[in-house]
Amino acid sequence: MKSIFWCVCCLVILMGCANYDYPSNVKIGSTVPAASGQNLEGDAVNIPNDFLGEPTLLLLGYKQDSQFDIDRWLIGLDMTSTQVAVYEIPSIQGMFPRMFSTVIDDGMRKGIPKALWKGVITVYEDGDKLQRFTGNQNPNNARVILLDKQGEIVYFYDDGFAVSALNALRSQLVE
Numbered sequence: 001m002k003s004i005f006w007c008v009c010c011l012v013i014l015m016g017c018a019n020y021d022y023p024s025n026v027k028i029g030s031t032v033p034a035a036s037g038q039n040l041e042g043d044a045v046n047i048p049n050d051f052l053g054e055p056t057l058l059l060l061g062y063k064q065d066s067q068f069d070i071d072r073w074l075i076g077l078d079m080t081s082t083q084v085a086v087y088e089i090p091s092i093q094g095m096f097p098r099m100f101s102t103v104i105d106d107g108m109r110k111g112i113p114k115a116l117w118k119g120v121i122t123v124y125e126d127g128d129k130l131q132r133f134t135g136n137q138n139p140n141n142a143r144v145i146l147l148d149k150q151g152e153i154v155y156f157y158d159d160g161f162a163v164s165a166l167n168a169l170r171s172q173l174v175e
Contacts, residue, residue, distance in 0.1 A: 024135030026156045032058070032145060033133050035126035037089065045121045047089070048151040055173060057086045060143035062127075062136050069142040072161035082170055084146070088120045091127040134158065146172055 035047045047058070057077075059070045070088055077086065123130060134143040135158060146155035146169055155172045157165045 022132050022136050024137075024156075024158060025133050026135070026145070026153060028153055028156065030153055031151055032147070032153065033126075033129050035091075035123050035130055037091075037121040037123035037126070039118050040120045040122070041118050043118070047121070047123070048147055051085070051087075051147055052151050053149055055084050055149060056147045057084045057169075058089055058143075058145040058147065059086065060089045060091050060130060060134060060145065062091055062131055062139045062143075065140045066142050069140060069161055073142060073144060073166070076161065076163070076166045080166065080170065082166075082173065084173055086119060089123055089130075090120070091123040091130040144169065 032048045034049070037045050037047065039045055048056075051058075059073055061067060061070050074086070074088075076082075077084070134145070134156075138158070138160075141158050141160045144155070144157040144165070145153055148154045155169050157169070159165070
């Protein structure tokens with residue numbers, strides 16, 4: 001009887017951690033679906049509404065290994081003195097990560113300087129919604145979304161950092 005109980009418990013946990021393979025549904029001119037998260041300072045953030053009024057770059061990551069790609073984008077933006085509001089958005093799907101969101105966020109706080117906490121917004125409850133929209137194939141790649149002042153998507157890229165992609169993004173900022 002105990003083994004059946006533990007098998008059912010493990011099955012429930014594994015179902016909460018399920019990963020799905022979604023292709024991208026992003027269309028230039030569309031908007032990001034509404035999602036809520038919390039920055040590492042503890043402030044609630046509503047995506048995309050809280051970003052209206054200025055061009056905003058969203059760097060979405062779906063697993064820890066996507067941080068490498070996000071860091072390359074951040075370095076490229078810095079080295080080219082690109083002037084745009086940038087937010088890192090770890091978006092994690094599943095029940096199991098939500099149960100440990102405090103532990104996950106505390107781990108990120110240990111590795112990110114406090115001055116940058118406002119720009120890191122973790123999305124748990126709506127993580128699956130964002131993954132369905134941007135696609136989660138090749139999950140190590142960041143999803144790079146540039147929003148204009150009205151919150152419309154003017155640039156999207158999900159093939160890993162490339163100088164040509166950075167230049168294409170920058171060209172959208174000067175128009």
